[in-house]
Amino acid sequence: MIDRLSKKVVKREMNIKPQDKTIKELLLSGRQFIIPRFQREYSWDKKNYKEFLDDMLNCLIVSDGKVIYDQYFLGTMLFVGDCFEGDKSEIDVVDGQQRLTTITILFSALSDRFLQINQDTLSKQIFKYIMTKNDDGEDVRIIKSKTHYPFFAFYIQEREKTNTKKPSTEEEQCIKETYEYLYNNLSEEKLRAFLKKKYGDDNIDELNYVDILKAVRDQVLNTTFVSISTKERKQANMIFEILNAKGKNLSGVDLIKNKIFEIVNDTEPADYAEEKWKSIKNILNARNVDVGFVQFYRYFWISKYKKSNLNKLYDHFKSTIKPTNKDRYKKFLTEIEDTARIYVLTVSPERNDFQNKKEYFGLVQSIKVMSDYFNITQVRIALIALIEAKEKGIITLTQLKSMVYELENFHFSYNAICSKPTNKLEIIYSDFSISLRNCNDKIEARNIIKKLTNQLNEIYVSYQEFESEFINLTYTKKSNNPDNVITKYVVNKIASYYEGKDIFEDDGSIEHILPESNDINNNNNNNNIGNLILLEQVLNGEADCLEYIDKITVYKKSSYKWIKEFVSSNTEWSDDKIQERSKKLSEFYYTKILAKEISLNALKR
Incomplete structure (x- = not known):
């Protein structure tokens, strides 16, 4: 050295x-x-x-x-x-x-x-x-x-x-x-x-x-x-770059900040670079969630410029952001600031971000689900471009909601259910986002979105893969079961589908049709998705540990359409029906909610 x-x-x-x-x-x-x-x-x-x-x-x-x-x-x-x-x-x-x-x-x-x-x-x-x-x-x-x-x-x-x-x-x-x-x-x-x-x-x-x-x-x-x-x-500054060659001591973002502040060095009447950087940080930290700056910057970069890993961020910044002068760097800071405002909507959206308009409620829920329930961050790359495109007026609210809902369903099946790796998605989302963010034409925007849909369909999980994981979902009230969040989400989604709603309200309670405490064989079967349904909280407490024949009276008080259909189709209920129902729910979810077709061969298995 x-x-x-x-x-x-x-x-x-x-x-x-x-x-x-x-x-x-x-x-x-x-x-x-x-x-x-x-x-x-x-x-x-x-x-x-x-x-x-x-x-x-x-x-x-x-x-x-x-x-x-x-x-x-x-x-x-x-x-x-x-x-x-x-x-x-x-x-x-x-x-x-x-x-x-x-x-x-x-x-x-x-x-x-x-x-x-x-x-x-x-x-x-x-x-x-x-x-x-x-x-x-x-x-x-x-x-x-x-x-x-x-x-x-x-x-x-x-x-x-x-x-x-x-x-x-x-x-x-x-x-x-x-x-x-x-x-x-x-x-x-x-x-x-x-x-x-x-x-x-x-x-x-x-x-x-x-x-x-x-x-x-x-x-x-x-x-x-x-x-x-x-x-x-x-x-x-030159020695600083040498000492931190290849980002070994500092992250690429630190080196980028150093370079920007070196060029944008105006401090009167105000320190432009510092005020912009502070504004970006304040936007990202305004909500009670952990928004990592390095991850944000990387997603900003690969959503607008080019695919890049952490070690290449600084090199790509130097080779891409030209000319190296105050005006270009000031514009670059504004780009980061504008993206930060959108980025927080992809991490922790709130209804008041959209003036509490009901037509946005489903959009907010879908984004929150991907972030909070599925723990997917890569999708934010695509969401940045989609929300920006709506603000630019090149896609409609209907197009935005439709694509976000499609992304929610994709990540549910691909990640939440089948636990597939997300590394291949980053390049797909990066290409999509760069294209859409550089687009100013409605027809071109529609074609870019259609291309993304086709790419996701090419890697969509098959029904066989989906069913093999879905039928093993469980929910228990006795412990912190890792499946609880996803299983509750599934039950809420099915109930919402029956009600004809785009969103689900967290006002119901997971009901074990055969009581969880009555798992005679101790095989966890009573916690299986095939033994679960959504019931009003008051009625759930009333049904409690009753035998199924006695629960029917309680179920008939429910206003939920799913419960009504279940009662009309099942005059009795036993342990041996749980697995069969789990497969029926899997098929229902795949065809009705995910809106995917199942091949005849898959159904004949």
Whole structure:
């Protein structure tokens, strides 16, 4: 890496200064480290901060009743400005912000642990690595970032923690979870247990808890890293790309953001890039659901430009978004923002997204089913294009609803029932979405949708495949059965079909015709789809564990058409009829709800 870097430096006549330094030297340099606007927010998850703490603890050496630190290398950090020589000015952190933020959180947790055991001096002393003072004696935060201010300042960088508030963003929640994990795992019990696995009970029991905490502090402070400093932003950005070649350290989205912010660098009268990026994040986080930004961006990209895996996103961005200037990049940010607004409708749609108009209720339900019941994300690629096409006026609401309903049925049979892999669908949906998003003609749009329908029909599950899985669906009220969600969905869909409704209301209850508690053979047969039907909740409680002959009286009170048909066709009911009915329901669902034909050979089996 150094050789490659050197070649680039010579060619461009760069002025960079690599130095071996410790964390202690960095944090006592008197500088304030600014995390620039283009850097990703703090995003380390449990795997990352657990690994960091484990590495620190694994380095500790216990010998002769003492615990001491050992050598540890933390990698490379990249800065704009000189961290160790010259004026004590602000320093921009180009690469290393995740590690420095985590170290600051760890020191805050250590300070609180010292305070808990009445080691006030040690608690105060460690805060000099979190807060420094300027020449006027005023407190200065060593790490400063716009994105997590003021939460980080109050929750981590204030020793008294008097102004703590609940996290309101994904980043703030991440900071809180990191602190809580580190604080909990710095407890005396946890630290001793960790060290005992390595050194045994006798060696650890004689250690003082304060000394263990001090050793953890010293281990972090004496951790070494390579500091690379440069005076020019452009040089830093180029080095940043080299250090993160092929996305090994940062995701493609982080590199894309870095590139956009480098070009769209207007900060007056407002920071255009930052405000747009913030708007995109706010749109995605506005609902109480987990909308991953990386997945969103990738689906945005492959729905509009070209199929791309995560590792190729940055390369494809550079080769596709031309020319490389402010106007094109500003337009690109607007494209992302517009797609974000549509994307949340594909993840967690609400009726009020469509002004609570009844004609949209079925559409909302179909999208929610695919997301919440089937856990299908790839379909969002197609849904983005379909919703956008409706907004552009090149497809009608009827066309939109029809295609979304078709997608719901496809994914029910293909994924929810038959558990087929979704990898081949991504390229189908990408091609469809790119074509439709670049289309401005109604006839062409209709043909694009027809092509997608034909492609899905080519891979539609056969009736034999469908039936073999469908007849094994079960529902139980006794435990968290994985099948419950899909089986309840099936029962609701059949009941809605009988009522002639596009949507199902969650006002009914799953009724076990033969009571679930009466499964004499203990073979789970009474939980099978063939023994289930939808009944009003009040009547379900009334029927409870009655014998079927007595349940008929209760069933006759129901207003549900499916129940009425069942009672008229079944004067008696027994265990041996369940399997036969499950096959009939399978055939009914495939032909009536999925509207698919069954070959004669399949019926003769």
